[in-house]
Amino acid sequence: MHAKAKYRKDYKKPDFTVTDIHLDFQLDPQKTVVTAHSQYQRLNPAATVLRLDGHSFQFASIKVNGKDFATYQQDGESLTLDLSDIDAERFELEVITRLVPAKNTSLQGLYQSGEGICTQCEAEGFRQITYMLDRPDVLARYTTKITADKSKYPYLLSNGNRIAGGDLEDGRHWVEWNDPFPKPSYLFALVAGDFDLLEDSFTTKSGREVKLELFVDRGNLNRASWAMESLKKAMKWDEERFDLEYDLDIYMIVAVDFFNMGAMENKGLNVFNSKYVLANPETATDEDYLNIESVIGHEYFHNWTGNRVTCRDWFQLSLKEGLTVFRDQEFSSDVGSRAVNRIKNVKFLRTAQFAEDASPMSHPIRPEKVLEMNNFYTMTVYEKGAEVIRMMHTLLGEKKFQQGMKLYIAENDGKAATCEDFVAAMEQASGVDLTQFRRWYSQSGTPELTVTDSYDEKKRSYKLYVSQMTAPTADQMDKVNLHIPLKIALYDMNGMPFSLIKDDEAVNDVLDILLEDQVFEFHNITSKPVPALLCDFSAPVKLDYDYSTAQLIALLKFAHNEFVRWDAMQMLFAQELRRNLSAYQQGEQLTFSAEILSALQQVLENYQSNVELTTLILTLPKETEFAELFKTIDPEGIAVVCDFMQHAIAEGLQDLWLKTYHQINLEEYCIDMRDIALRGLRNLCLQYLAFTDYGNALVNKHYLYADNMTDKLAALAAATKAQLTCRDKVMKDFEEKWQHDGLVMDKWFNLQATRPDGNVLTLVKQLMDHPSFNFNNPNRLRALVGSFESQNLRAFHAVDGSGYRFLTDVLLRLNESNPQVAARLVEPLIRFSRYDSQRQTLMKRALERLREVENLSNDLFEKIEKALQ
Numbered sequence: 001m002h003a004k005a006k007y008r009k010d011y012k013k014p015d016f017t018v019t020d021i022h023l024d025f026q027l028d029p030q031k032t033v034v035t036a037h038s039q040y041q042r043l044n045p046a047a048t049v050l051r052l053d054g055h056s057f058q059f060a061s062i063k064v065n066g067k068d069f070a071t072y073q074q075d076g077e078s079l080t081l082d083l084s085d086i087d088a089e090r091f092e093l094e095v096i097t098r099l100v101p102a103k104n105t106s107l108q109g110l111y112q113s114g115e116g117i118c119t120q121c122e123a124e125g126f127r128q129i130t131y132m133l134d135r136p137d138v139l140a141r142y143t144t145k146i147t148a149d150k151s152k153y154p155y156l157l158s159n160g161n162r163i164a165g166g167d168l169e170d171g172r173h174w175v176e177w178n179d180p181f182p183k184p185s186y187l188f189a190l191v192a193g194d195f196d197l198l199e200d201s202f203t204t205k206s207g208r209e210v211k212l213e214l215f216v217d218r219g220n221l222n223r224a225s226w227a228m229e230s231l232k233k234a235m236k237w238d239e240e241r242f243d244l245e246y247d248l249d250i251y252m253i254v255a256v257d258f259f260n261m262g263a264m265e266n267k268g269l270n271v272f273n274s275k276y277v278l279a280n281p282e283t284a285t286d287e288d289y290l291n292i293e294s295v296i297g298h299e300y301f302h303n304w305t306g307n308r309v310t311c312r313d314w315f316q317l318s319l320k321e322g323l324t325v326f327r328d329q330e331f332s333s334d335v336g337s338r339a340v341n342r343i344k345n346v347k348f349l350r351t352a353q354f355a356e357d358a359s360p361m362s363h364p365i366r367p368e369k370v371l372e373m374n375n376f377y378t379m380t381v382y383e384k385g386a387e388v389i390r391m392m393h394t395l396l397g398e399k400k401f402q403q404g405m406k407l408y409i410a411e412n413d414g415k416a417a418t419c420e421d422f423v424a425a426m427e428q429a430s431g432v433d434l435t436q437f438r439r440w441y442s443q444s445g446t447p448e449l450t451v452t453d454s455y456d457e458k459k460r461s462y463k464l465y466v467s468q469m470t471a472p473t474a475d476q477m478d479k480v481n482l483h484i485p486l487k488i489a490l491y492d493m494n495g496m497p498f499s500l501i502k503d504d505e506a507v508n509d510v511l512d513i514l515l516e517d518q519v520f521e522f523h524n525i526t527s528k529p530v531p532a533l534l535c536d537f538s539a540p541v542k543l544d545y546d547y548s549t550a551q552l553i554a555l556l557k558f559a560h561n562e563f564v565r566w567d568a569m570q571m572l573f574a575q576e577l578r579r580n581l582s583a584y585q586q587g588e589q590l591t592f593s594a595e596i597l598s599a600l601q602q603v604l605e606n607y608q609s610n611v612e613l614t615t616l617i618l619t620l621p622k623e624t625e626f627a628e629l630f631k632t633i634d635p636e637g638i639a640v641v642c643d644f645m646q647h648a649i650a651e652g653l654q655d656l657w658l659k660t661y662h663q664i665n666l667e668e669y670c671i672d673m674r675d676i677a678l679r680g681l682r683n684l685c686l687q688y689l690a691f692t693d694y695g696n697a698l699v700n701k702h703y704l705y706a707d708n709m710t711d712k713l714a715a716l717a718a719a720t721k722a723q724l725t726c727r728d729k730v731m732k733d734f735e736e737k738w739q740h741d742g743l744v745m746d747k748w749f750n751l752q753a754t755r756p757d758g759n760v761l762t763l764v765k766q767l768m769d770h771p772s773f774n775f776n777n778p779n780r781l782r783a784l785v786g787s788f789e790s791q792n793l794r795a796f797h798a799v800d801g802s803g804y805r806f807l808t809d810v811l812l813r814l815n816e817s818n819p820q821v822a823a824r825l826v827e828p829l830i831r832f833s834r835y836d837s838q839r840q841t842l843m844k845r846a847l848e849r850l851r852e853v854e855n856l857s858n859d860l861f862e863k864i865e866k867a868l869q
C-alpha cells in the first residue's frame with residue numbers, strides 16, 4: 001500500500017502542538033534507545049484524538065502524564081491516541097523507541113555514516129526516530145541528552161548550546177544540549193563520532209563572539225580551512241547586505257561521507273556532505289572551491305530564511321529554498337563575478353529546470369499535490385523559485401526589496417510562514433502591485449515569449465511586439481498570463497546603445513509583460529536597431545526572436561552587457577547545431593560557419609579584456625544543453641554533431657589555441673578570481689587542443705606538471721573526451737594515487753562513465769565492483785551511475801535498451817536500500833516522451849518492470865505513476 005497524496009488546499013492548523021521536548025539517546029549503532037519526553041498543548045479544546053507520525057523503529061512504550069497508556073491504535077506510519085480521558089490543556093508524553101542506525105541505509109532519520117552516527121530529518125525523517133507531530137508548523141524547544149561510548153564517540157553534538165556533560169563508569173560519557181529557539185522537528189540534529197576539529201570565531205557586528213567549529217574525519221584537517229573561510233565570509237556578507245546577524249553563541253558544521261543531498265541547515269549544527277566541505281589544492285578543483293563557498297553560504301543563510309522564519313507546510317518549501325538560493329547566488333556574485341555567476345546559474349536552469357517543467361514531474365514552485373515530499377526538493381522549487389524572487393528584486397529594486405525583507409522577518413520571526421506572507425510583505429513595503437505576479441507561485445511550465453519588431457525609418461520609430469504563451473504541462477492544462485519582466489537594450493549596428501525614449505520621456509529598460517500580446521514603441525531611433533532581449537535572463541522563460549547571424553555576431557561583439565554577449569554566442573551555437581543536425585539526419589555533409597569561427601577567433605584574441613567571459617563564450621554547450629532545444633531528442637545525432645563542432649573549432653583555431661595556451665603562465669596555485677579565470681581559459685585551450693595533432697603530447701605533459709587538481713583533472717578530461725593514447729596511462733596513475741579517497745575517486749568515476757567509447761556500459765558495470773566504489777554511498781552512485789545516465793546521452797540511450805536495463809537493475813536494488821536516491825536516478829527514464837517511439841517503448845518497459853515490484857517505495861511509485869499515467 002502506498003501513501004496517499006496530500007493537497008495544499010487541505011492544510012489545517014494542528015489540534016495539538018509540542019512546546020518542549022526532551023530527548024534522551026542511549027546511542028549504539030546496533031541498538032539505540034530513544035526516550036522522548038514531550039510537553040503537549042491542546043490548541044483545539046474539542047480535540048480528543050492525537051495522531052503522531054512514526055515508522056521504521058521498534059516501539060517500546062508510551063506513557064501519558066507519567067502513567068502507562070493503552071488507548072491507542074498503531075499502524076505502519078502512525079500512532080493514534082484516544083485522549084477522551086485527558087481533559088487538561090497541557091499534558092506530557094513519554095515515548096520509548098529502539099533503532100538500529102547501522103542498518104539504516106536510507107540515510108534518513110538516525111543512521112551510521114562511516115564510523116560516526118548522524119541524523120537527517122528534513123523533510124520527514126524525525127518520525128523515524130520517535131513518534132512526533134512531524135510537521136513544520138509545530139515548533140518546540142529541544143533539550144537533547146546523548147550517552148555513548150567515549151572512545152568511539154568522543155564528540156556528542158546536537159542543536160544549540162552545550163549545557164552539561166560527564167563521564168560514566170562503563171567507558172561511556174554523556175552530553176546535554178539545549179536549543180533556546182523553538183524549531184520544527186525537521187531542524188533537529190544529532191552527530192556522534194571521532195573527528196578532527198577546526199576552531200575559529202566570528203564577532204558579529206553588534207559585538208557578540210560566536211564560536212565556529214568544523215568537524216571533519218580524522219586526517220582531513222588540511223582540507224577544512226576553505227570551508228571555514230567561506231563561513232566567515234557568509235556571516236559577514238549577510239550582515240552587510242541583508243543586515244542579518246547570527247543568533248546563537250556557537251555554529252557547528254560536521255562533514256559526513258554518507259549523505260543524500262548537499263547539506264542540511266539544522267539549527268546551530270549543519271550536517272554536510274563532505275563533498276561540500278573538504279578542499280585543498282591537491283584534491284579539489286576550482287569549481288569545487290566555488291561550490292563549497294556557495295553551499296556553506298546557502299546553509300548559513302537558512303538560519304534566517306528557513307530556521308527563524310520557517311515554512312507552515314511543505315507545499316511552501318520554496319519560501320525558504322527559493323529565497324535562500326537567491327541569497328546564496330547574490331553572495332557568490334558579490335564576492336566573485338556577477339556575470340559569471342549569472343551565466344552559470346542560467347545554464348543550469350535552462351537545462352535542468354526547463355527539462356523538469358516539460359516532464360511528468362512538472363509542478364509550480366509551490367506544488368499543489370505531493371505524495372512523497374522528498375520528491376519535491378527540485379530544480380523548480382529551488383532554482384525557478386530563486387528566479388521568482390529575483391524577478392521581484394528586479395521589479396522592486398534593491399532598496400525596496402530589502403525593506404520588504406525587513407518587514408517579512410519582523411512579521412514572521414519565530415513563526416511558520418507561507419509564500420503568500422512573503423509576497424504580501426514585499427508588496428506592502430514597496431507599494432508595488434504584485435497581484436498578477438503571484439501567479440508564478442501557482443503556474444507550472446516554461447512560458448514562451450515570442451518577439452517580432454518593425455522599424456519606421458521616417459518616423460524614427462521602432463516597435464517590439466511581444467506575446468506570451470505557456471503550453472499545457474503534465475500537471476496543469478490551463479494557463480494564464482503572467483507578469484514577466486523583460487529587460488531589453490537596443491543597439492545600432494556599430495554597437496552604440498540607443499536611449500529608450502517614448503514621447504520625449506525615458507522608458508524603463510525592464511518592460512512589464514502582462515497581457516497575451518503587447519506592443520512597445522520607442523522614439524528617436526535613428527537606424528534599425530539590434531535588440532538585446534531578456535538581458536540577464538530577467539525572467540525564467542524561453543525567448544523566440546528570429547535573429548540573423550549578423551545580428552547575433554553584432555551583439556557578441558558590441559553588447560555592453562556581458563550576459564548578452566554570452567547569450568548571443570549560445571544562440572549562434574544553437575543555430576549551428578540545428579542546421580547540422582538536420583544535415584546529419586538527411587545524410588548530408590556537416591559544415592561549420594566561417595563567420596562564426598572568425599567571431600570566436602576575435603573573442604579569443606581579445607581574451608585579456610575579460611578572461612572569464614571569454615572562457616564561457618568559447619565553451620561549447622554540453623550535449624544535454626543542446627538536447628533541450630528539441631521537443632524530440634536525437635541522442636545519437638546530437639553526439640555526432642557536438643563532436644563535429646568540437647573538432648571544427650579545435651582545428652579552425654588550432655594555432656590560436658596553442659598560442660594562448662602557452663601565453664598563460666601561472667605561478668604557484670592560488671585560489672583567487674584572476675587565477676581561477678586564467679586556469680579556466682588555459683584548460684579550455686587544452687580541451688580543444690586535445691582534438692588536434694598536438695593533443696597527446698600536450699595533455700600528457702599537462703597532467704605530469706600539474707600541481708593541483710584543477711589542472712590534473714582538466715588533463716584527464718581532455719584525454720578521455722578525445723580518446724587520446726595517453727588516457728589509460730594517466731587514468732591508471734590517478735587511480736593508484738587516489739583509490740583510498742572516495743571523494744577524489746568520484747571525479748575518476750565520472751570520467752569513466754562519460755567516456756565516448758562504445759563499450760562504456762561494460763566498463764561502468766565492472767566499476768560497480770571497484771574497491772573504491774560503494775553502493776550505499778550516494779556520492780559514488782551519482783558519480784558513476786548518475787553521470788552515465790545523465791551525461792552520456794549516446795550510451796544511456798543505446799537503441800538496444802542496454803542502458804535502460806542497467807539503470808533498472810540498479811534502481812531495483814536501490815528501491816530497497818535508499819529510495820530517495822533511487823527516485824533521483826529514475827528521472828531520465830520518466831522523461832521518455834522526449835524520445836523516438838522505439839526508445840519510448842524500451843523506457844516504458846523499464847518503468848513497468850519497476851512498477852511491478854512488490855514493495856515499491858513511495859518515492860519511486862509517485863514518479864513512475866505520473867510517468868505512465
Ligand code: B3K
Pocket residue numbers: 122123261263264265298299302321374377
Ligand atoms: N534543506 C536541505 C535539503 C533537505 C532535502 C530533504 N530531502 C538542504 C538545503 O536546501 O539547504
Ligand code: ZN
Pocket residue numbers: 298302320321324
Ligand atoms: Zn536550502
